[in-house]
Amino acid sequence: MIVANFICETLMSFINTVDIVDAIYGSIGIIIVFIYFHFLNRNGLIEINSDNQ
Numbered sequence: 001m002i003v004a005n006f007i008c009e010t011l012m013s014f015i016n017t018v019d020i021v022d023a024i025y026g027s028i029g030i031i032i033v034f035i036y037f038h039f040l041n042r043n044g045l046i047e048i049n050s051d052n053q
Helices: 002-010 020-043
Strands: none
Touching: 002 020
């Protein structure tokens, strides 16, 4: 995902304005999301079932 972000932000100038700062911020966002998904996968989701109340 990070490599694809850098390719899109730097090499694909015909569909996107070349901006290395945007690529860095996109990479930081990707890292934050993968950390979130890691903890979500490890702890799981808490099921809320209104039938058991």
